[in-house]
Amino acid sequence: MKLLYFAWLKQKIGIAEEDITLPDDVATLGALVTWLKSRGPGYEEALGDLAVVRFAVNQDFAGLDHPLSDSDEVALFPPVTGG
Amino acid sequence: MIRIQAEDFDVGAEMAAMNGDGDVGALASFVGLVRGGKGDEKIGAMTLEHYPGMTEKKLAQIEAEARTRWPLEDCLIIHRFGRLEPGERIVMVITASSHRQAALEACAFLIDWLKTSAPFWKLEERSGGEEWVEARASDDQAAEKWAANK
Numbered sequence: 479m480k481l482l483y484f485a486w487l488k489q490k491i492g493i494a495e496e497d498i499t500l501p502d503d504v505a506t507l508g509a510l511v512t513w514l515k516s517r518g519p520g521y522e523e524a525l526g527d528l529a530v531v532r533f534a535v536n537q538d539f540a541g542l543d544h545p546l547s548d549s550d551e552v553a554l555f556p557p558v559t560g561g
Numbered sequence: 562m563i564r565i566q567a568e569d570f571d572v573g574a575e576m577a578a579m580n581g582d583g584d585v586g587a588l589a590s591f592v593g594l595v596r597g598g599k600g601d602e603k604i605g606a607m608t609l610e611h612y613p614g615m616t617e618k619k620l621a622q623i624e625a626e627a628r629t630r631w632p633l634e635d636c637l638i639i640h641r642f643g644r645l646e647p648g649e650r651i652v653m654v655i656t657a658s659s660h661r662q663a664a665l666e667a668c669a670f671l672i673d674w675l676k677t678s679a680p681f682w683k684l685e686e687r688s689g690g691e692e693w694v695e696a697r698a699s700d701d702q703a704a705e706k707w708a709a710n711k
Binding site for chain 2: 482484485486534537538539553555556557558559560561
């Protein structure tokens with residue numbers, strides 16, 4: 479699975495993207511977030527307040543209950559500010 | 562049409578290029594600039610980051626939605642990314658229709674939706690350091706107004 483981070487999430491986590499193998503017991507976006515938070519202090523800080531984090535699966539906005547498969551592209555970012 | 566680019570654009574040339582197929586009676590446009598701010602709010606520059614791929618996808622969806630709601634002859638959205646200084650152009654929306662109401666409404670719809678669904682983030686350079694621009698509740702409300710009026 480390809481993971482992408484943008485804006486301050488990228489700064490806190492310290493990388494713009496990474497390839498991971500989705501653990502067998504991670505079936506939803508919410509479970510992925512819980513798993514990511516266990517990977518280090520940068521992840522924990524970036525994902526500490528999910529009220530200010532948005533998600534996209536395969537380039538569409540998605541909620542925490544969205545199902546995942548290992549071939550998905552998942553992005554984590556702050557609320558967008560276009561225009 | 563959607564264009565995501567680092568370089569500037571020519572407002573007059575873009576307006577002149579909106580022809581449709583001869584039945585255009587109205588062009589409406591919006592140009593967004595980097596606001597320099599005053600006093601403590603003053604910024605030196607702004608860097609726009611985006612999500613290549615998703616940006617194009619979301620903008621194309623927004624354009625398609627506008628075209629289903631209003632009889633548009635033509636439609637252009639240009640959004641820049643990268644480092645921009647105060648006064649520089651960030652975004653332009655042009656809508657072309659037979660009559661003014663459709664052009665004006667579609668233009669307002671597009672710019673409201675860009676704020677809340679185009680994956681861009683803005684990093685401001687201030688005297689005290691760098692700061693990410695936070696999304697505003699008023700922008701969400703402006704976009705939701707269109708959802709309610711569907």
